[in-house]
Amino acid sequence: MTHPIIFDTDPGIDDAQAIAIALRHPEIELLGMTTTYGNVDVETATHNALLLAELAGQRIPVAQGAAQPMVKERHPPPAHIHGANGLGDIALPPVQGRAEGVSAAQFIVDTVNARPGEVTLVAVGPVGNLAAALQLDPGIIDRVKRVVIMGGSIREGGNVSPVAEANMFNDPDAAARVLTAGWPLTLVGLDVTHRCVLTDAHMARIEAGQGALGQVLAGSFGFYRDFYREALGIDGCCPHDSCALAWLLRPELFTTARGHLTVATEGDAEGQTIFAPEGRGFIEARWSRTPLVDVCLGVDGAAVSDWIADTLA
Ligand code: RIB
Ligand code: CA
Secondary structure, three states, X not given: XXXXXXXXXXXXXXXXXXXXXXXXXXXXXXXXXXXXXXXOOHHHHHHHHHHHHHHOOOOOOEEEOOOOOOOOOOOOOOHHHHOOOOOOOOOOOOOOOOOOOOOHHHHHHHXXXXXXXXXXXXXXXXXXXXXXXXXXXXXXXXXXXXXXXXXXXXOOOOOOOOOOOXXXXXXXXXXXXXXXXXXXXXXXXXXXXXXXXXXXXXXXXXXXXXXXXXXXXXXXXXXXXXXXXXXXXXXXXXXXXXXXXHHHHOHHHEEEEEEEEEEOOOHHHOOOEEEEEOOXXXXXXXXXXOOEEEEEEEEOHHHHHHHHHHHHO
């Protein structure tokens, strides 16, 4: 089976790894990429998305989107994690192509409506583009096949606050809308991405297999790995965004639970994803009123990490 997808992204080193999978995997039809601020500003995100596709020898539509959160002030991009250029500050070749003449939100709406019931939205950055698409045309809720989001944390705790994952924290108001919209949705959060480690040995295979694209993936990997060594004490990096595609293509490597999500939009818990399992009663009903979704709780992390390397080798 082939999955037609739109990949919503803020590349970003782990985004770049996932984009390579989206470009190369024979079971993915990459209809386009939509870009957002997050790891970098949105112009840099668009530049990097165009560049990565060109390095793979492909012309993929790229539509630029959100430059800032819906409500809150934007935090500066985390240059200490992804580099100021989003790709580990390695030297990059020039880009030939340009972004589409429509916004990311319009691109999502038009593409979903052109192929009702077929298109999966895979979002691996702050989800403002999906929130804007919902605002443009709420009818896409019934026409999208599924929404897969790298973001959030159910039991793992946060990575940018004690409770919040970065993509949710960066635009909690957008996340609150997108995670409760009522479309078929799977959350691939830190509970599983922190169990996956892409190592030097994996990246050596990827570099050997991906030509010019592999050089950028391998060059940027060192910067990201050094951050993870320091921050988590692991010998490699967490390939967060590739895990969303791994769930789509290899769901048997994951365990999931069904339930209701609430996103905290203010205060100390800002960006936290609160999960109420289906059928479980709490003192009040408020946590169980949102539509049912699926969240990832477990993963065979070694198998997912090997799958990433095998796909790109
Ligand atoms: O928390 C991990 C997420 O934040 C990933 O999408 C990574 O690219 C960063 O943006
Ligand atoms: Ca990302």
